[in-house]
Amino acid sequence: MDFSRVELSAEDEAFRTEVREFLAAVVTEDVIRRDRETGDNFDEGVHLALAAAGYLEKEWKTEADGGFSRVQSRIWQLEKRRAEVPWVTWGTTSMVARSVAKFAQPEIRDDVLRGVFDGTVRLCLGYTEPEGGSDVATCKTRAVRDGSAWIINGSKMFTTGAHNCKYVFLITNTDPDAPKHKSLTMFLVPLDLPGIEIQGIRTVDGDRTNIVYYSDVRVDDKYRMGEVNGGWTVVREPLDAEHGAVAAADDGLADVSIMMHQAGFMVEAADNIAALVGSRATQDTSVGYRLGRSIARIEASLSASSIFGRVALAQTMRDVAPDLMDIAGPAAALPIGAEGGLDDRSEYVYRFAPLVGIYGGTLEVFRNMIAQHVLGLGKPAYAPPRQKVS
Numbered sequence: 001m002d003f004s005r006v007e008l009s010a011e012d013e014a015f016r017t018e019v020r021e022f023l024a025a026v027v028t029e030d031v032i033r034r035d036r037e038t039g040d041n042f043d044e045g046v047h048l049a050l051a052a053a054g055y056l057e058k059e060w061k062t063e064a065d066g067g068f069s070r071v072q073s074r075i076w077q078l079e080k081r082r083a084e085v086p087w088v089t090w091g092t093t094s095m096v097a098r099s100v101a102k103f104a105q106p107e108i109r110d111d112v113l114r115g116v117f118d119g120t121v122r123l124c125l126g127y128t129e130p131e132g133g134s135d136v137a138t139c140k141t142r143a144v145r146d147g148s149a150w151i152i153n154g155s156k157m158f159t160t161g162a163h164n165c166k167y168v169f170l171i172t173n174t175d176p177d178a179p180k181h182k183s184l185t186m187f188l189v190p191l192d193l194p195g196i197e198i199q200g201i202r203t204v205d206g207d208r209t210n211i212v213y214y215s216d217v218r219v220d221d222k223y224r225m226g227e228v229n230g231g232w233t234v235v236r237e238p239l240d241a242e243h244g245a246v247a248a249a250d251d252g253l254a255d256v257s258i259m260m261h262q263a264g265f266m267v268e269a270a271d272n273i274a275a276l277v278g279s280r281a282t283q284d285t286s287v288g289y290r291l292g293r294s295i296a297r298i299e300a301s302l303s304a305s306s307i308f309g310r311v312a313l314a315q316t317m318r319d320v321a322p323d324l325m326d327i328a329g330p331a332a333a334l335p336i337g338a339e340g341g342l343d344d345r346s347e348y349v350y351r352f353a354p355l356v357g358i359y360g361g362t363l364e365v366f367r368n369m370i371a372q373h374v375l376g377l378g379k380p381a382y383a384p385p386r387q388k389v390s
Contacts, residue, residue, distance in 0.1 A: 008071065012069075015075060019075065026046050026050075027043075027084060032084050039208040040086065040089075043086045046086060048119040050090075051117060052119070056090065057117040059076060060116070081261055092124050092160070092165075093123040095123075095238045096124075096167075096188075099235075099238055100113060100116075104188060105224070112167065122166055124161040124168050125168070126156045126159050127156065127171055129141065129155060130157045132157075136239070137180045137181050139171050141172050143172035143187065144174075148221050150172075150174075152172060152187070152216075153215060154214050156211070156212045158209050160208075162191060168191055170214075171231060178229060183229060184229065184232050185227075186231040186234040189214075196213070196215075197212070198211075199212075204355065205355055256309055257308070258360075260309075262317070263301070263313045266316070266317050266321070268344070270291075270295050274295070277291065277328070287327055290323050294320040300316075301315075301316040307366055307369060310366055313356070318354065318356070324350075325347065328346055332347060335347050368380055
């Protein structure tokens with residue numbers, strides 16, 4: 001990987017200025033305040049503005065197809081973070097749209113992609129179930145063939161963005177008697193169909209997610225993605241992307257792992273607290289040690305790649321968040337914008353830390369994936385130890 005500094009051309013400098021000015025105009029203080037209050041991680045006005053300016057389509061497409069160059073793509077991602085663009089729903093939309101392009105039937109594919117690019121179509125993930133864990137292949141939501149349609153019954157948990165989306169990328173079980181990876185079929189289900197109920201859930205970090213109920217939902221077969229019982233092939237690519245189990249580009253112009261956006265808040269909190277304690281860090285050895293240890297852990301996690309980085313960033317956030325708040329003192333417990341607060345993000349990082357190891361799968365699952373698929377170890381044995389016979 002190349003970690004050398006990238007010298008921007010005059011064209012790239014102009015692009016950065018253009019993007020920075022555009023985002024400053026559309027992502028206002030009101031947008032940021034409203035997003036913190038709702039926890040939606042989405043603002044329709046901003047989303048439509050990005051689409052109208054062509055940024056959504058250019059981000060999604062390769063340079064050969066009219067998208068950003070590699071350098072422009074990196075500038076775009078960094079400037080979106082700087083401006084605090086509410087981004088989660090675009091993240092799921094972009095991810096699912098790639099499967100739509102690859103597996104959807106033509107009459108659905110073209111219409112959906114057109115809407116994705118103009119901002120009117122947003123897509124969410126229907127994977128996890130209320131009684132299930134990170135193994136989405138244990139799906140119990142049933143889809144039963146009924147002529148040219150399917151009848152779907154079940155429920156999905158943590159369908160973030162469903163209340164702002166037009167379709168859900170839904171994993172269903174179409175053959176309960178088959179092995180779990182050969183019983184799945186994917187659908188792109190319109191969320192305005194009769195029988196669908198979306199209920200909001202607020203997480204401890206303030207974000208909104210949803211539980212979605214499907215009661216005798218009739219879905220035309222044209223919304224099926226891929227082959228019947230071939231859903232594992234369809235879902236694997238976006239699932240790997242969500243898990244961070246993909247290699248980073250070797251040109252150094254992309255995040256080395258996912259969760260870097262949230263890691264930026266952790267970095268900001270550590271920098272602000274270091275500035276806050278100032279000389280205390282050198283005068284009080286315990287403060288200096290704890291702050292230095294936290295910053296060293298953060299730096300190491302930022303350099304971990306792929307699925308390793310997914311685990312390292314999440315575990316580091318869990319480990320250092322309490323220390324950062326403790327070093328800063330009581331004022332760090334106040335949220336951003338609160339009177340008397342430090343606005344150093346440590347309070348948010350502390351609340352987000354428990355969840356960062358759950359979103360998209362638990363750390364325990366990721367560690368097993370690393371053990372099995374990277375280190376070549378066997379499957380874990382969950383059975384209780386055998387009792388010795390006396």
